[in-house]
Amino acid sequence: MQAVQKYNAIMTGNEAVAFGAKLARVGFISAYPITPQTTIVEKLAEMVANREISAHYVEVESEHSAMAAVFASELVGVRSYTATSSHGLLYMHEMLHWTAGQRLPVVMSVVNRALGPPWNIWTEQTDSMNQKETGWLQVYCESNQEALDSILMGYKIAESPDVLLPLMSMEDAFILSHTSEPVILPDQDQVDSFLPPLNLSFRVDLKNPMGYGSYSTPDGPYMELRKDMMDSLRNSRKVISKVTKEFGETFGRNYSGLIEKFMMEDAEYAIIASGTLASTGKYVVSKLRQEGKKVGLIRVRFFRPFPDLEIAEAVTDLKGVGVIDRSTSYGSAGPTALEVRSALYGKSEIPVAAFIAGLGGRDVKVEDFEKMFQYVEQGKTGNFYINVKEAC
Amino acid sequence: MPLSIPKEEFMEPGHTACHGCGATLSMRYVLKGMGPNTVVSVPAACWAVIPGAIPNRTLDVPMVYTPFAATGAAITGLREAFNILGKEDYNVVGFAGDGGTADIGLQSLSGAMERGHNVFYIMYDNEAYMNTGVQRSGSTPYGAETTTTPVGKDRNFKRQRKKVVADLMMAQGVPYVATATIAYPEDLIRKITNAKNVKGPKFIQILSPCPVGWYYPSEKSVEISRLAVQSGVFPLFECIHGQLKVTRQSKPIRLSEYLSAQGRFSHMEEEDVRNVQEYIDERMNFLLELEQKSGK
Numbered sequence: 287m288q289a290v291q292k293y294n295a296i297m298t299g300n301e302a303v304a305f306g307a308k309l310a311r312v313g314f315i316s317a318y319p320i321t322p323q324t325t326i327v328e329k330l331a332e333m334v335a336n337r338e339i340s341a342h343y344v345e346v347e348s349e350h351s352a353m354a355a356v357f358a359s360e361l362v363g364v365r366s367y368t369a370t371s372s373h374g375l376l377y378m379h380e381m382l383h384w385t386a387g388q389r390l391p392v393v394m395s396v397v398n399r400a401l402g403p404p405w406n407i408w409t410e411q412t413d414s415m416n417q418k419e420t421g422w423l424q425v426y427c428e429s430n431q432e433a434l435d436s437i438l439m440g441y442k443i444a445e446s447p448d449v450l451l452p453l454m455s456m457e458d459a460f461i462l463s464h465t466s467e468p469v470i471l472p473d474q475d476q477v478d479s480f481l482p483p484l485n486l487s488f489r490v491d492l493k494n495p496m497g498y499g500s501y502s503t504p505d506g507p508y509m510e511l512r513k514d515m516m517d518s519l520r521n522s523r524k525v526i527s528k529v530t531k532e533f534g535e536t537f538g539r540n541y542s543g544l545i546e547k548f549m550m551e552d553a554e555y556a557i558i559a560s561g562t563l564a565s566t567g568k569y570v571v572s573k574l575r576q577e578g579k580k581v582g583l584i585r586v587r588f589f590r591p592f593p594d595l596e597i598a599e600a601v602t603d604l605k606g607v608g609v610i611d612r613s614t615s616y617g618s619a620g621p622t623a624l625e626v627r628s629a630l631y632g633k634s635e636i637p638v639a640a641f642i643a644g645l646g647g648r649d650v651k652v653e654d655f656e657k658m659f660q661y662v663e664q665g666k667t668g669n670f671y672i673n674v675k676e677a678c
Numbered sequence: 679m680p681l682s683i684p685k686e687e688f689m690e691p692g693h694t695a696c697h698g699c700g701a702t703l704s705m706r707y708v709l710k711g712m713g714p715n716t717v718v719s720v721p722a723a724c725w726a727v728i729p730g731a732i733p734n735r736t737l738d739v740p741m742v743y744t745p746f747a748a749t750g751a752a753i754t755g756l757r758e759a760f761n762i763l764g765k766e767d768y769n770v771v772g773f774a775g776d777g778g779t780a781d782i783g784l785q786s787l788s789g790a791m792e793r794g795h796n797v798f799y800i801m802y803d804n805e806a807y808m809n810t811g812v813q814r815s816g817s818t819p820y821g822a823e824t825t826t827t828p829v830g831k832d833r834n835f836k837r838q839r840k841k842v843v844a845d846l847m848m849a850q851g852v853p854y855v856a857t858a859t860i861a862y863p864e865d866l867i868r869k870i871t872n873a874k875n876v877k878g879p880k881f882i883q884i885l886s887p888c889p890v891g892w893y894y895p896s897e898k899s900v901e902i903s904r905l906a907v908q909s910g911v912f913p914l915f916e917c918i919h920g921q922l923k924v925t926r927q928s929k930p931i932r933l934s935e936y937l938s939a940q941g942r943f944s945h946m947e948e949e950d951v952r953n954v955q956e957y958i959d960e961r962m963n964f965l966l967e968l969e970q971k972s973g974k
Contacts, residue, residue, distance in 0.1 A: 313762050316755065342758045347789030351751030354744060354786065358719070358755025361742060364762050366755075380745050490717060490740045490756070492768070497735045499743035506732050 295471045299462030302430040302469050303369065303395045303455070304329035306437030308339045309477040310393070313364040316344045316355035320374040321407050322459045323397045327369055341367075349374040353381035353394075360390040361498060363489035365441065368392070371459065372399035375413045379420070385452050386421030386515065388499055391444030391484070392452040393437060398426075398561065398612075399459040400646045408647020409459035411561065412613035415589075415621045421515050423453040423522060424590040426560040430467040433457045435539060438472075442481050442529045449522045451515065459647065461562045472537055480536045519591045526588060544593035546585040547600060549575060553582030555662045556601060558626060559610040560586040563643070563650055567610075570655035581659055586622060594629035601626075601636060608639040608662040610650075610672075619669045637665045643672035682864045684710045693736040695728045698896025700886035700903060701802045702728060703860040705773065708800055708884070709739065711870025716769040717760075719753050721783060722746040723775040724809040725802070749774045750786030753797040769874070771798040776817035777807045780841045787843075791852045791879045798873060798880045801843055804888040812891035816841040819911070820957060821950050822942045824891070829945040839957055844883040848917050848968070853878040856916040859885040861904035865925075869916060876918060885912045893941025902939055909936035910958040913965055922969045924962075933958065 297305070304326050307315065315334075317327040333339040346352045349370050356366035370378060375396055385392055400410035414424060423444065427433040436455040444453040457463050490498065502508035527543045534540035548568050550556060559567045564585035574581045584600055586593065601607045611620025618624060623640030630638065639661050644650040654672050661670065688709035695702040701724050709716065719742040720726050726743055729736040744752040749772040757770045772790075774783055779801040787799060806824050807813040813826040819840040823829050827836045847855045854876040858866040866884065873880040887903050889896040906912040907925075909932070914925040933955050937943040946954075 314755065314758055316751075342762055344754060344758060344793065346751055346754065347785055347792075350747055351754070351786045351789055354748035354751035355755035355758070357744070357748075358742060358752040359759035359762075360755075362756060362759035362763065364759040366759075381748065384745055384748075490742065492715060492717070492740060495735070495738055495740045497729055497732070497737075497741045497743065500729055500732055500735070500741070501727060501743075502732045 293468035293470055295469045296466050297430060297469050298325065298464050298466050299430040299433045299457040300325040300397070300464065301329055302434035303437055303457065304333070305471055306434040307367045308333055309472060309474060310367070310437055310441050310481060311365065311483070312341050312367040314356065314359040314366040315341050315368065316346050316352045316366070317368050317370070318346055318349045318352045318374060320349070320371045322399060322463045323369045323371040323374065323395070325464070326395055349377040350381055353378040353385060356392050357381060357385045357388065357390060360392050360486070361388065361490055363484060363486045365484040366392050367394070369395035369397070371397040372401060372413045376401070376416060379417065382417055382420040382422060384499070389450040390452060391441065391450055393440040393444055394452065394454045395437070396454045396456045397459050397463045398456050406646040407459065409461055410612050410645050410647065411456070414454060414456050415613040417454070418590055418621065421451055421519070422590060423449070423451060423519070423588065424456065425453065425588050426456045426586065427462065428562055428564050428585060430462055431469050431539065432541065433462060434469060435533065435537070435541070438477060438481055439529050439533050439541070443522065443525050445484055446525045449518055449525050451518055451522070456561065458562045470539070476536060480533065523591050541587065544588040544591070545596045545600070546587060548583040548585065550582035550584065550600060552580055554580040554605045555607070555659065556582045556584055556604055557608045557610060557655070557658060557662065558584045558586060558597065558622065560589065560622065561612065563610055563612060566650060566652065567655055570652055570659070573652070574656070574659060589622070592625045592629070594625065597626060598629045598633050601630070602634040604636055606637045606639070606662045606665050608641055608658050610641045610643050610658065612644045614642055614645065623669070637667045639666045640669045641672050642669070648673060683867060686710065686713070688714070688716070688738045690736050690738065692730070693728050694730050695724065696890050696896070698889040698899045699724070699728070700860050700888055700899045701725060701775070701804060703899070704800070704802045704884045704886045707860065707863050707866045708771070708773070708870060709737065711867040712769045712771060714739070715767055716771055717742065717756055718771045718773050719744060719749060719756060720773050721749045721778040722809070723778050725773055725775070727809060746778055747782045747786055749778060749783050750788070750790035750799065753799065754790050754793065754795055757795045757797050769798060771800060773800045773802065775808070776801060776803045776805060777815040780816035780843050784843070788850065791847060791850055791881065794878050796877055796879070798882070801881070801883045802886040803883050804886045804891060805840070806891050808888050808891045817843065821946050821954055823945060824942070833945060835945060844881065847881040848922070851920070852881050853919055854880040854917070856882045857885070857912065857914050858882060859903045859907060859912060859914070860887070861900050861907065862914070865914065872916065872918065891942070894939055898939065905931060905936040905939060909933045910962055911936055913962060915965060917972070920972055922965070922972045924965045924969050
C-alpha cells in the first residue's frame with residue numbers, strides 16, 4: 287500500500303541529507319568542515335546539541351581522519367556517517383579504498399565541487415569521479431528529496447549481505463546544497479520499518495579476536511577478495527532495483543533504479559546526463575518535443591555500479607546520443623562518455639558525441655542543451671567543450 | 679617471591695619478527711599491562727607484518743589494521759563505537775612505530791589527544807622506518823646512519839636532532855605521558871597500569887631497539903635498551919596531569935658505551951659525539967626544570 291504524503295518541509299539539499307542521516311538513526315558521525323558541505327555537519331551538530339539525535343559526533347582534524355574514524359566505528363558494528371566535498375574527498379582517497387576493501391557499508395554525502403587551482407567552490411563532478419575506482423557505490427541526485435531519500439536507500443543497499451560496500455551520495459554544490467525546495471520528510475516509524483538496525487556479521491569481537499586487514503601474499507586471498515568486490519558491485523544492481531522498488535512501495539516516491547528515462551519511448555536522439563544538469567535537460571527535451579523533435583533524456587543515477595546494460599538497451603535503436611560530463615579525465619574524455627562508449631561497443635553503431643560542460647560551476651543553459659542536441663542530430667562523434675570562451 | 683610481571687600472555691609464539699626485535703617485546707609487555715579487554719589498532723608498521731599473513735594472527739586480542747596516517751583517528755572511532763555499545767571498559771590501544779607517530783601520523787595523533795578520548799597511544803620507537811628498510815624518520819637521533827642518511831664521500835648521517843613525541847604530548851597537555859623501554863619491563867608495565875587509572879588520552883613512547891637497523895648483534899637488544907637509559911640518551915619519565923617525575927640514573931655510563939655498541943654510529947667523530955652529549959645534557963636539564971616547575 288502506498289502512503290500518500292504531502293510536502294511538509296522546505297529545506298536545502300544539505301539540510302535534507304542531514305535529516306536523512308537522522309532518520310537513518312546513524313550512531314556515529316565524524317566530519318571535517320569544507321564548503322559547501324558545512325551546513326550538513328552544522329545541522330547534525332545542532333541536532334546532537336538539542337538531543338534530537340542520539341549519535342556521537344566527533345569533529346576530527348582532517349577528512350582522512352573523518353573516514354578513518356567512521357571506518358573504525360563501522361567495524362565495531364555502529365552505523366556511521368560522514369560528509370565532505372572536493373579537496374576533502376580527495377584527501378580521504380586512501381581511506382575510501384580501505385573502507386571498501388574492509389567491506390564496510392558506510393554511507394557518505396558528497397557535495398560535488400570543483401578542484402583547485404584556481405580555487406573554485408562551485409559545482410563539478412571531478413571530485414567524486416576521481417573515486418570511481420575505490421569500490422564505493424555512487425549515486426548522483428537531482429533534487430533535495432532524492433538527496434534525502436538516497437541516504438535511507440543508501441544504507442539499505444550498502445548493508446545488504448549481497449553488497450556490503452560503502453556508498454556515496456552526491457548533490458551538486460549550491461544548486462542543491464544551498465537551494466531550498468519543498469521536501470517530504472518521512473515519519474521515523476516508516477523509516478524504521480524500511481531500514482532495520484545494522485547487523486554486521488564480522489564486527490570486532492573480543493571473544494573471537496581476529497586481524498582486520500592484516501596482509502596477504504600474492505597466493506593468499508587478496509585477488510579473490512578483490513574479485514568478490516567486483517562481483518558484489520555487480521550483484522548490487524539487483525539490490526538497488528529491489529530496494530528502490532521497496533522504497534517506492536513504502537514511501538510512494540518511485541526512483542527508477544540505476545537510470546531514469548525521460549521521454550524516451552519513441553525518441554530518436556537522446557542526451558545522457560546526471561545531477562541537476564538532467565533537470566535543465568528535461569526542460570529542453572520538453573521544449574524540443576513541442577517543436578516536434580523526437581528527443582529524450584537518460585539520467586544516470588548510479589555511476590557505480592555503472593548501468594551499462596540499461597544504457598545500451600535504452601539507446602541501441604536511437605539515431606544518435608550525446609553524453610554530458612561535468613568532469614574531465616585529462617588526456618582522455620569525460621568519464622561518463624568513456625563508460626557509455628564502452629557499454630555500446632559491439633552492441634550498437636550509433637554515433638556518440640561527448641560533451642564537457644559546466645566545469646567550475648559554469649551555467650549550462652537552455653541554449654547550450656539546444657546546441658548539444660543539434661550536434662547529436664548531426665551525428666557528431668567527437669569530444670566537445672560546451673560554452674568555452676575565446677582566449678582573452 | 680611473587681612475580682613482578684603478569685604471567686598471562688596475549689602474544690602467541692610463531693610471529694614473524696626478526697631475531698632480537700625490540701618492538702615484539704614492547705607489544706608483549708604492553709598487553710600484559712592491558713589485560714584481556716583490549717583492542718589494538720596498528721598502522722603500516724613492522725607490527726602490521728609481525729602477526730603474519732592472513733589467516734594467521736599472533737595476538738589474542740582483536741587487531742584493526744589501518745593506513746599509515748590513521749592511528750589517532752582509528753582509535754577515535756573504535757573508542758566512540760565501543761562507548762555507544764556500552765563497552766566503556768574496553769582498552770582501545772593505538773600501537774604505531776616512530777614514523778607512523780612522529781611523521782605521517784602526527785596530525786591524527788594530536789587530534790585524538792586534543793579531543794580527549796579515553797584511549798592509549800603506544801609509540802614503539804625504533805628510531806627509523808624499519809619495516810621499509812631503515813630509512814630516516816623524524817624520530818631518528820642525531821648522528822645515526824640510515825639508508826636515506828648514508829655516510830659516503832659526504833658524511834650525510836642525520837644532522838638533525840630527534841623529534842621527541844613524548845615532549846610534544848606533554849606540551850599539548852595530554853593527561854598521561856610516559857617513556858619506557860624493554861630493559862625495564864616492571865617499569866613499563868607499571869606505567870601501563872598507572873595510565874589505566876587516568877581517564878582520557880594516554881601516550882607512552884617505548885624505545886624499542888632494532889638489531890637490523892641499529893646494526894648490533896640480535897642478542898643485545900635488552901642490553902642496548904638499558905645502555906640508552908643509563909647513558910641519558912633516552913631518559914625515563916612519567917607525567918600525570920602535568921606532574922612530571924624523571925627517573926634518576928643509579929648507574930650512569932659514558933655515552934661512548936652506548937654509541938660504540940651500534941654500527942649506525944660507528945662513523946662518528948669526536949665532535950659528533952660532543953654534539954650528542956650536548957643534546958643529552960640540554961634535554962635532561964629541560965626535563966629536570968620541568969619536573970621542578972610541575973612540582974610547585
